[in-house]
Amino acid sequence: MSRLAAAAVTLTFMAAGCSSVNPTAADPAPDEPSSIRVATFNASLNRPAPGQLVTDLQGENAQARAVADVIVANSPDVLLVNEFDYSGDDAVRLFNDNYLDGQYRYSFTAPVNTGVDSGLDLDKDSALGGPGDAWGFGQFPGQYGMVVYSKFPIATESVRTFQNFLWKDMPDSLLPRDYYGDVSDALRLSSKSHWDVPIDVNGTTLHVLASHPTPPSFDGPEDRNGKRNHDEIRLSADYISGADYLYDDKGVRGGLDEGASFVMLGDQNSDPVDGDSVAGAIAQVLDLPRVQDPAPTSDGHGTDTADFADPTPGDLRVDYVLPSDDLTVLDSQVYWPNQAEHPSDHRLVWADLEI
Template identity: 55%
Template sequence: MRMRTALLAALVVALGTVTATPAVAAPGFGSSGEASTVRVATYNASLNRGSAGALLTDLRSGTNAQAKVIAQIVQINHPDILLLNEFDYYPGLEAAKAFTTNYLQRSQNGHTPVDYPFMYTAPVNTGVPTGRDLNGDGRTDGPDDAYGFGAFPGQYGMLVLSKFPIDTAKVRTFRNFLWKDQPGNLIPRDYYGANADILRLSSKSHWDLPIDVHGRRIHLLASHPTPPSFDGPEDRNGRRNHDEVRFSADYIAGGARAQYIRDDAGRRGGLESGASFVMVGDQNSDPADGGPPGPGVGAIGQVLSLPRVHDPLPTSAGAVVASVGETGHRTPPQLRTADFSDPAPGNLRVDYVLPSRDLPVAGAAVFWPAPGQPGAELMPPTVSSDHRLVWVDLRI
C-alpha cells in the first residue's frame, strides 16, 4: 500500500503539467478586429434517469446532488459552447431550462455561475419503439426493440448550451437516416433478418448546428454513437458504432463521399468545402483499445485521419494515475477520457473535441484532476459521471 501511495504521489508531481491550459474560465470576448479565445467542450454528464420524468423532477428541485456536481464541473471549466451527452430529452427545453436556472446560474461551492442564453435540443432515437422484435425475445416493447437502446423515448438524449447564437433555421439533423442507405454498411442482416431495412443509423442522432461566433460561422457537429459492446457474436453494436462514426467522417469529408447523406428535411450532401467546424461528443470509440475485436475498435480513426480534422490531443494527470496497473492498452493513458470498469474495458479515450484545421488551437485538456488536486473529489462515477469533460480553446 505504501509503495502504491508513493507511486501515485510521484505521478501527481511528475504529471502536474500535463494539462495544456488551466481549467479556468475562458478569456472574455475580444474587441472588434481582435481574436478571442473560445472554449468548446463535450461532457457525457450521465444526467439520464431510468424512467420518463425523473430527470425533470430532479432538476426542478434545485437540490439534486449529482446535478450540483455536474454544474460545478461546468463552472470550473466555463466553456462557451458545451455539448452534454446523456441528458434526457424533454420537449420545449424543459429540463435544459431547469438545469441552467437551478444549477448553472447558481454558484456551486463558490464557483462563478455560467449563463447560456442559447440552447438546442431535439428528439433522439433512444427508446422510440420500432414495433418490431429486434432482439428475438418474443417481445416488441423492450429497450433493445427501440430505434436506439432506451427504456423510454428521449433517454440518453443530447443538449447543446451556447453563449453564441445558434442558427436554428439552418440546423441539420439526421435522426431518421436509415442504416441501409449508407453504402457499404455493416448491418448484420443474418441477425436482424427482415427488420434490417427499418433500422435507423443514429442510436441518438447526428446534428449540424451552425453557430455565429464573433461573426464567424462554425458548425458544431454533435453525436453520440452506441457503445460497441452489450451484444453477441453478431457484433451488432460494434458494427453500428463503426458506421455511426463513419457517417460523421463522410459528412466532414463532403463531396462525392457524402452524396448518400440525406438530412431529416430531405437535403442531401455533407459539410460544405471550406466550412469551419468542431466535431464533439462521446464517440464510444478509442483509437486503439476497448471491446472485443471488431469494427468498433478504432472506428474513430475514420475521423482522426481526415485532412480537415485537427486532433489537439487533450490530456490530464488524473487519467494517468487512474490507469496505474492497467495492462495491454495502447492508447497513452494521459489521453483517456472515461473511467470504465477494470480490468475490462478499463480507462479509454472516447470523448472528443475535434476542430477543423482552419481554427487555431490555444489549449486543450481533459478535466480529470489527480488525487490531491482541486476537483479530484468530483471525479468518482458515483458522484458525477464515468466520463470526463473535455475542452479545446480556439482562437476566433
C-alpha cells in the same frame, strides 16, 4: 462569459432549439480573432423514468449539482452534454437556470432515437416492445438524449439533424443483415441522433457536429452494436467530407460545405487503441485531413476520458473535441479531478480555439 476581448452578446430568453438576440454591446469586427472554449461532457444526467430529470432539476439534486460544478469549473463557451434526457426544453431550461446560473443564453435540443419503439423485434427475444426494440436502446423516448449550450447565437433555422437516416442508405455499410433479416431496411443508423448546430461566433459560423454513437458492446457474435458504432462514426466522417449520399431529417442531401469551420463533439464510445470497438472506428475521423486531434491529457490519466470498470474495459479515451484544420488550438485538456467521487464515469474534455 466567453474569453472574448470584447463584450459578448446577451439574450432575453432561451427557447427549445431556438434563441433570439438582444445585443447590449458592440461585437468585435468579424475578422478579429476570438478565443473560445468548446467542451463535451457525458454527464450521466439520464434517469430511469420519463420526467424524472425535470423533477430532479426543479429542486436541489446532488448529482446534478456535482455535474454543474464540473461545468462551472471549466467554463466552456460552447458545451455538448451527452446523456441528458430529452423532455423538450424543460430540463434544458431548469439545468441552466437552477444549476448553471443562467450563463448559457442559447441552447439546442431535439428528439433522439433512444427509447422510441420501432414496432419490430430488433433484439430477437420473440416479443415486441422494451428497450431492445427501440430504434436506440432506451427505457423511454428521449432517455440518454443530448443538448448543446452556447454563449453565442445558434442559427436554429440552419440546424441539420439525422435522426431518421436509414442504415441501409450508407454505401458499403457494416449493417449485419444476416442478424436483422427482413427488418434490416427499416433500421435507423443513429442510436441517438447526429446534429450539425451552426453557431455564430462574432460573424464566423462554427458548425458544432454533435453525436453519441452506441457502445460497441452488449451484443453477441454478430457484433451488431460494434458495427453500428463504426458506421455512426463513419456518418460523422462522411459528413465532414461532404458525402452526397447523406440526407437530413428535412430531406436535404449532402454533407458539410467545403471549407466550413467545425468542431466535432461527443462521446464516440471508441478508443483509438483499446476497447471493443471495430478496428479503425474512430480513426475514420481522426485520419481525415481536415480534422485536428489535440489529444488532450490530464495528470496521471494520459488521454483517457472515461473511468470504466477495471480491468475490463478499463479507462478509455472515448470523448472527443475535434476542430477543423482552419482553427488554431490554443490549449486542450481532460478535466480529471483527484476527488474520489465524480458525477459521471466520463470526464469533461475541452479545447480553447481561436476563431
